[in-house]
Amino acid sequence: xxxxxxxxxxxGALLLAVFPVRRMQLLWRLAxxxxxxxxxxxxxLVARFVPAGEAVQMFESRAWNxxxxxxxxxxxxxxxxxxxxxxxxxxxxxxxxxxQMDKGARLYFVLLMLLQSAMFGVFTARDWxxxxxxxEATLLPLFxxxxxxxxxxxxxxxxxxxxxxxxxxxxxxxxxxxLYDAAxxxxxxxxxxxxxxxGLPLNMQLLIFAGLxxxxxxxxxxxxxxxxxxLAHVEAPSPVSILxxxxxxxxxxxxxxxxAETLPGAFLAVQDWLAVLALLSLLYGxxxxxxxxxxxxxxxxSSISHMGVVLLGIAALNPAGLNGxxxxxxxxxxxxxxxxxxxxxxxxxxxxxxxxxxxxLLGRAPRFAFFxxxxxxxxxxxxxxAGFIAxxxxxxxxxxxxxxxxxCLGVAMLVGAAYGxxxxxxLYRPAPAGCEIRDMTRTETTAAxxxxxxxxxxxxxxxxxxxxxxxxxxRIAALFAGG
Amino acid sequence: xxxxxxxxxxWVWLVPLLPLLAALVTGGRVxxxxxxxxxxxxxxxxxxxxxxxxxxxxxxxxxxxVWWHGWPxxxxxxxxxxxxxxxxNISFLLDALSLPVATLTALIGWxxxxxxxxxxxxxxxxxxxxxxxxxxxxxxxGVLLAGNGLLLFLGWEMCGVxxxxxxxxxxxxxRATGNALFAFVTNRAGDAGLLFSLGLAGFWVGSFExxxxxxxxxxxxxxxxxxxxxxxxxxxxxxxxxxTPWIARALEGPTPSSAIFYGAxxxxxxxxxxxxxxxxxxxxxxxxxxxxxIGALTAAYTWLCGLVQxxxxxxxxxxxxxxxxxxxxxxxxxxxxxxxxxxCLHAAWRTWQFLLAPSWLVLTRDRPAPPPRxxxxxxxLYTAALQRFWLDKLGLALLAAPTExxxxxxxxxxxxxxxxxxxxxxxxxxxxxxxxxxQADGLAGRLLAGVSDLLQRIENRLLLRxxxxxxxxxxxxxxxxxxxxxxxxxxxxxxxxxxxxxxxVIL
Numbered sequence: 001x002x003x004x005x006x007x008x009x010x011x012g013a014l015l016l017a018v019f020p021v022r023r024m025q026l027l028w029r030l031a032x033x034x035x036x037x038x039x040x041x042x043x044x045l046v047a048r049f050v051p052a053g054e055a056v057q058m059f060e061s062r063a064w065n066x067x068x069x070x071x072x073x074x075x076x077x078x079x080x081x082x083x084x085x086x087x088x089x090x091x092x093x094x095x096x097x098x099x100q101m102d103k104g105a106r107l108y109f110v111l112l113m114l115l116q117s118a119m120f121g122v123f124t125a126r127d128w129x130x131x132x133x134x135x136e137a138t139l140l141p142l143f144x145x146x147x148x149x150x151x152x153x154x155x156x157x158x159x160x161x162x163x164x165x166x167x168x169x170x171x172x173x174x175x176x177x178x179l180y181d182a183a184x185x186x187x188x189x190x191x192x193x194x195x196x197x198x199g200l201p202l203n204m205q206l207l208i209f210a211g212l213x214x215x216x217x218x219x220x221x222x223x224x225x226x227x228x229x230x231l232a233h234v235e236a237p238s239p240v241s242i243l244x245x246x247x248x249x250x251x252x253x254x255x256x257x258x259x260a261e262t263l264p265g266a267f268l269a270v271q272d273w274l275a276v277l278a279l280l281s282l283l284y285g286x287x288x289x290x291x292x293x294x295x296x297x298x299x300x301x302s303s304i305s306h307m308g309v310v311l312l313g314i315a316a317l318n319p320a321g322l323n324g325x326x327x328x329x330x331x332x333x334x335x336x337x338x339x340x341x342x343x344x345x346x347x348x349x350x351x352x353x354x355x356x357x358x359x360x361l362l363g364r365a366p367r368f369a370f371f372x373x374x375x376x377x378x379x380x381x382x383x384x385x386a387g388f389i390a391x392x393x394x395x396x397x398x399x400x401x402x403x404x405x406x407x408c409l410g411v412a413m414l415v416g417a418a419y420g421x422x423x424x425x426x427l428y429r430p431a432p433a434g435c436e437i438r439d440m441t442r443t444e445t446t447a448a449x450x451x452x453x454x455x456x457x458x459x460x461x462x463x464x465x466x467x468x469x470x471x472x473x474x475r476i477a478a479l480f481a482g483g
Numbered sequence: 484x485x486x487x488x489x490x491x492x493x494w495v496w497l498v499p500l501l502p503l504l505a506a507l508v509t510g511g512r513v514x515x516x517x518x519x520x521x522x523x524x525x526x527x528x529x530x531x532x533x534x535x536x537x538x539x540x541x542x543x544x545x546x547x548x549v550w551w552h553g554w555p556x557x558x559x560x561x562x563x564x565x566x567x568x569x570x571x572n573i574s575f576l577l578d579a580l581s582l583p584v585a586t587l588t589a590l591i592g593w594x595x596x597x598x599x600x601x602x603x604x605x606x607x608x609x610x611x612x613x614x615x616x617x618x619x620x621x622x623x624x625g626v627l628l629a630g631n632g633l634l635l636f637l638g639w640e641m642c643g644v645x646x647x648x649x650x651x652x653x654x655x656x657x658r659a660t661g662n663a664l665f666a667f668v669t670n671r672a673g674d675a676g677l678l679f680s681l682g683l684a685g686f687w688v689g690s691f692e693x694x695x696x697x698x699x700x701x702x703x704x705x706x707x708x709x710x711x712x713x714x715x716x717x718x719x720x721x722x723x724x725x726x727t728p729w730i731a732r733a734l735e736g737p738t739p740s741s742a743i744f745y746g747a748x749x750x751x752x753x754x755x756x757x758x759x760x761x762x763x764x765x766x767x768x769x770x771x772x773x774x775x776x777i778g779a780l781t782a783a784y785t786w787l788c789g790l791v792q793x794x795x796x797x798x799x800x801x802x803x804x805x806x807x808x809x810x811x812x813x814x815x816x817x818x819x820x821x822x823x824x825x826x827c828l829h830a831a832w833r834t835w836q837f838l839l840a841p842s843w844l845v846l847t848r849d850r851p852a853p854p855p856r857x858x859x860x861x862x863x864l865y866t867a868a869l870q871r872f873w874l875d876k877l878g879l880a881l882l883a884a885p886t887e888x889x890x891x892x893x894x895x896x897x898x899x900x901x902x903x904x905x906x907x908x909x910x911x912x913x914x915x916x917x918x919x920x921x922q923a924d925g926l927a928g929r930l931l932a933g934v935s936d937l938l939q940r941i942e943n944r945l946l947l948r949x950x951x952x953x954x955x956x957x958x959x960x961x962x963x964x965x966x967x968x969x970x971x972x973x974x975x976x977x978x979x980x981x982x983x984x985x986x987x988v989i990l
Contacts, residue, residue, distance in 0.1 A: 230942075287935040288942060293918040355920050415931065426920060 168218030175211025219252030238344015281308030321397025360431025574630030673719025680712030721753030742837030775815025
């Protein structure tokens with residue numbers, strides 16, 4: 001089942017690559033079909049998953065390289081399942097909004113399918129070597145997508161992105177090899193490595209953890225290592241931005257949660273420092289987002305801020321914090337995707353990302369205005385949006401651990417509200433004369449509506465997601481309950 | 484039949500609820516645009532009348548049941564809200580005080596509703612009047628039947644709002660709205676007292692229920708403070724000194740409303756509250772002496788003022804407050820039964836008089852009696868009575884004017900300092916010249932701008948974005964070193980050296 005999930009997009013990509021049509025619309029239909037199939041499959045997974053059941057379900061393992069001790073092991077728990085569903089939905093959205101591509105449609109769709117396969121792989125791998133392979137495999141499609149299809153600075157952005165993440169993952173690889181060395185029976189399987197990791201002396205654990213953290217922190221991104229993100233997000237074509245901020249950033253957070261399982265001692269020792277980094281990211285991202293007049297840059301920086309919330313939740317290491325972190329991953333996935341979608345489509349029409357050109361959008365293109373406002377309010381974390389539930393959980397979790405330091409979270413939210421409301425306010429201004437904007441088409445509205453409905457649904461009725469995730473997060477929090 | 488009557492007490496909550504429902508339905512009709520024209524009037528009127536009549540009948544049935552089953556006493560129906568050990572209940576206290584007064588009030592309410600239908604026919608605010616009147620009937624029954632302080636407060640406020648709305652019934656006239664505001668603000672002073680006492684009751688006694696309050700063993704000092712808040716509320720509502728001026732201004736409303744509010748029912752609410760608190764008052768002779776004094780002073784004051792009034796409504800209202808003052812005297816002397824009977828008789832009589840007021844000129848052909856000679860002879864007293872002892876102006880000069888002055892000063896402070904510090908929308912300065920939409924104002928905004936400036940500089944310098952960034956330079960430097968090293972290693976002699984070094988290590 002999971003194998004099918006991971007490799008179906010690859011077949012899709014092959015099919016798309018050799019399918020003998022020139023017309024873009026047919027290609028689009030085919031890609032849409034593939035994305036829908038993935039969504040269906042992930043829905044099937046949700047139906048078969050038992051939240052109260054075992055830790056890892058639908059586990060399948062096969063020796064891959066017996067001499068090295070690596071396995072082709074797939075399995076899901078609540079957290080990975082949530083991420084799988086998010087990936088499937090966001091890929092569908094990315095396909096939906098790329099109905100009118102100017103050029104390079106075939107390449108784009110093929111790469112998109114490959115990327116989806118790699119992302120599924122990252123979230124379902126239960127073996128660190130396999131995880132690493134999929135992790136690196138996400139880089140290639142992204143590199144080409146940004147490099148071939150991006151904006152004017154695309155080469156620099158692509159190279160920058162590639163080098164940063166590759167640099168991070170080198171540290172990760174070294175750390176994994178160290179851990180492999182320490183694991184009993186020299187195996188890459190996650191449980192084996194976790195067992196080995198827990199037995200290590202603290203200094204060694206800290207060293208290994210530092211390596212892993214650098215790898216994940218680049219992806220997440222955490223503040224001093226976020227250099228690739230603004231440029232990549234701004235230059236990437238908007239469907240790619242959707243996936244970048246919606247899923248790729250979550251891979252970092254997801255990896256960090258897995259690392260916490262593996263090296264609990266080290267995690268506990270650096271817990272406070274992680275919180276400091278998280279608060280720094282929060283404020284840094286929010287303040288820089290506030291400065292931007294370029295909408296896409298603003299959303300990109302706000303992503304840094306929101307991922308700070310995720311890191312804070314993970315660092316709290318209690319059920320509320322971890323639940324909040326996973327919820328925020330989903331919530332931010334949906335909200336940031338919605339914003340990038342709308343801004344990207346607007347850019348397609350106006351060839352400007354400057355807020356000044358969007359004055360009076362409410363009168364000219366009401367659907368655009370509505371979805372921008374909706375996305376911003378959801379990103380602020382207005383009650384009845386998924387972000388509210390997530391931020392509340394993180395707030396409670398962090399408050400239990402650090403007390404009043406979480407006031408920084410409040411300040412960042414406040415700054416977030418400042419720039420969000422500035423944009424919303426600007427939509428009402430009188431329009432500059434003489435430029436018409438075509439409003440969203442039906443397909444685009446469907447895609448945006450899908451995301452908006454998800455945000456609302458999770459904001460009003462978060463219980464299903466909480467049950468899905470709760471078992472797994474409780475298990476992780478139990479590792480630290482003594483500490 | 485008698486058995487059935489036993490259960491009728493269980494339905495007492497309908498008494499305040501029915502008029503409220505009538506108000507809601509009529510309000511909904513007006514909102515839906517069904518409230519215009521002659522055709523819409525009968526339904527509005529009939530709804531209000533039906534609700535009032537049903538309340539009356541229900542109360543009569545309860546009265547009947549008392550005959551066989553005795554006084555129902557304190558009945559708790561639902562818990563309204565509960566937080567920790569605080570509990571607000573919907574409870575009613577049906578005893579020899581509340582049931583007669585409530586029944587009489589329901590009767591007066593029903594009659595006034597019937598009277599108003601014809602009186603207000605084709606008035607612009609016909610529906611509004613009936614909505615507010617129903618609201619008032621619900622509120623006053625809440626006051627009278629309430630089994631705890633919270634429910635009483637709820638009804639008390641509903642009456643206050645209804646009174647405000649009906650004084651300002653003709654809102655097109657500035658005088659009416661001004662008077663409405665005056666009455667409302669004066670009453671708020673009493674509400675503050677009520678709220679204060681309720682807070683103390685919750686704090687000291689832990690309950691708002693009347694029986695719990697009466698049985699509480701509080702130290703006399705605490706009890707005195709507790710009761711004083713109620714007393715202030717009662718004085719304000721019943722227009723005793725020094726709150727008397729508001730009631731003369733309250734007559735702006737339509738006549739039926741004046742009748743029921745200030746002639747008959749609302750003005751007695753304060754008296755009722757004190758009668759209700761009689762078990763507490765008994766412990767406090769000094770407070771009772773105070774009530775006696777205030778009642779006597781009010782009676783004297785209103786008597787003097789009443790002597791010189793020249794219009795029928797003013798004369799009536801001063802006469803009313805005179806009687807209410809006498810009730811306070813009775814309470815101060817501890818004659819509560821007398822006060823209750825006086826209240827009921829006076830309410831009935833005054834309703835009739837007030838409803839008749841518009842026809843007074845027709846009914847009495849004679850000139851009104853001139854003020855007595857001794858008053859006319861005493862120039863100073865006559866002027867004082869005519870000017871109502873300047874209480875009105877005194878209140879304005881002592882309370883309103885200083886408040887206004889402080890408000891002006893605070894506004895000035897706000898404009899020149901606080902607004903600047905907080906920042907105002909639309910007055911911000913652009914943080915960067917090329918981003919005119921990113922604006923900041925006020926201290927917080929400046930701080931935000933400063934910090935974000937700093938961060939932006941770090942972002943530009945440190946990261947790989949800009950040409951010549953620190954990280955890029957370092958990387959290039961490292962690259963050059965590595966390249967040199969590699970070039971060196973490629974030369975045979977160093978290659979050999981490296982190989983030999985490897986051998987040495989292995990060996």
